[in-house]
Amino acid sequence: MAAALDEFASRGYAATRLDDVAKRAGVAKGTIYLHFADKETLFQEIVRAMVVPIVMNIEAPPPGDMPTRQVFDHLARLFVSEVFGTRRRAIVRLMLTEGPRFPALAEFYYREVIERVLAGLRALVARAVARGELRDDTLARLPQLMVTPLIFSVVWNSLFERFAPLDPAALIKAQLDLVFGKETQP
Amino acid sequence: MAAALDEFASRGYAATRLDDVAKRAGVAKGTIYLHFADKETLFQEIVRAMVVPIVMNIEAPPPGDMPTRQVFDHLARLFVSEVFGTRRRAIVRLMLTEGPRFPALAEFYYREVIERVLAGLRALVARAVARGELRDDTLARLPQLMVTPLIFSVVWNSLFERFAPLDPAALIKAQLDLVFGKETQP
Amino acid sequence: MAAALDEFASRGYAATRLDDVAKRAGVAKGTIYLHFADKETLFQEIVRAMVVPIVMNIEAPPPGDMPTRQVFDHLARLFVSEVFGTRRRAIVRLMLTEGPRFPALAEFYYREVIERVLAGLRALVARAVARGELRDDTLARLPQLMVTPLIFSVVWNSLFERFAPLDPAALIKAQLDLVFGKETQP
Amino acid sequence: MAAALDEFASRGYAATRLDDVAKRAGVAKGTIYLHFADKETLFQEIVRAMVVPIVMNIEAPPPGDMPTRQVFDHLARLFVSEVFGTRRRAIVRLMLTEGPRFPALAEFYYREVIERVLAGLRALVARAVARGELRDDTLARLPQLMVTPLIFSVVWNSLFERFAPLDPAALIKAQLDLVFGKETQP
DNA sequence: GATGAATGAGGCTTCATTCAT
């Protein structure tokens, strides 16, 4: 699966040859079919299997007294170190680029990841409002605003990293500053 | 080219058959080769040809006395009506999904579109700072923050429109509220 | 189709390679797919196309005054010269050997050929009874008895021709002798 | 071997997978290779092993005073109950359908079964002629005529049983009636 | 003996590309 992920990530679904996956994994072509019904299943299994762990962290409730801004900072660092900085980033990119052609996968992703992430974000926003850290509830209606910089960073860097690498940590920090007001002590 | 765009947009580059493009265009398969060297060239020509017009608007300098917030509002509306609401949205999505596999195309896109858009955004941010409409210059360093909602909307809707359509106008307005402060009179 | 028939006839359906069919036909492998959806369709189309002409003859009504025995003699000669002695014999053999694995084909064969042949045989038997050429009507209930020697000859020779070729003309003549009584003047 | 016979019988030689044979037999795939060199050998061994018992009965000499017609009746009943009505019918069908592709098997079948059956039939025909039960010796030259209904029944039912099942007992009885004259007391 | 995971040759099928008309 690691070999397949690498191939899918670097060539895309359609351009990946199972021959190459097998070669990279150090097995014969037929061996793949002992574990996966076909290329499509292999692809979907990989994404499914690696997508779920990504979401785990956000659901853990934050310590009761931590400022919400700090919670978001923590989550952002988590994303950068555990997703963006790792092979999991490829999973996110594959979802974005291949998802439209795999409706079943997109639905799975939505149910297993997106809905949970959104719910978690909404809960955090509500917490911040309740604690007087946020003035209004626009963000409760559009919690996506808390993660646009993350997705944007993945997209940007997959296309333009060569020309102008974009630091996801800086981008998300700037967004948090917009939301919570500029930090006074960094 | 319109036929090819439709096919590429709905199936992706690799899964598009020139047979289908020809059928949709009402010509014979061979005819395509009278105009384009091969499938790859066809794809790149289409994206190039349709990408350029997208950028035109942003470069026109804004009326001298218009509040910068209004300029951004106008540009956002322009994006929604002229890109998101039209077939051009497919072009943006194709750039995002196929770009990684077409480095030449990504470079072209970066030079012809992204750099110019960024420069335009930077100029607008500088204008806003100069006019006292923005306090600090984080946005001058990361002008991408002004467009993350647009890109995010395209990505989101290409994957999850079925489950939870996301209104790009609302998302960009909320982002502008974050940047400029909540509008008092709409 | 002729090339495919030859290959199917000499190797059976499963063992036939489309590569060989193409080679024998003097075309490229892909060309086959311009005319037939897949190997299975190719096989079925061939059998269908060549099976129908076989049945034509038997349906023509016999001259009013000809002894029924002569009508059968004529049909038997027709079978020997137009089917057994030609490439069409391979069609019959293919139906027998591959039919069980192609239920759709067997049904088609039954509807298009067998039912018609049986009806024709029944009509002839009835005619013979009406003219006093046959005593009882067992054959009207089991008209298959008029063709068992033909089918048997095809089966026998496909297996044992090398060891003991069986003359279908002699076998069917002997059967007709059994049915109508030994011919007095040959 | 029973498992393999079932698989071969229902799918044909080429379409049978050793995986399925092993599964049906409740052993591992490799186990098959402890007993048979390869798939072809397995197939031939099965047919050989089960073909021989079929022929045994016909060679037992008939009771001296039994009318030959009765002997044939008895043999016909034996075929129906011991072959047609049992799994052995599959063996006969496999010989017919796969024989052309296994010349060695066809030869074995001819030597071990056909020749003996033919000899037995000839002896019976000669006995009938000697006893005045048959007028002429056409059947001595073409003893196959005594079994065409049996083979035909197997072929017919393997193809058309769904549409019009054919009773082998009725067919062979009718043929015997043709040969020996209609039975007066059944 | 028995297992069953692994192998890889082989065959079907697709589709970008060509070219005679």
Added chain:
DNA sequence: CATGAATGAAGCCTCATTCAT
């Protein structure tokens, strides 16, 4: 210019066979 039949390389998948355990 346009056609579309023909090509054949390329890739997915199957399954008989092997062999370390």
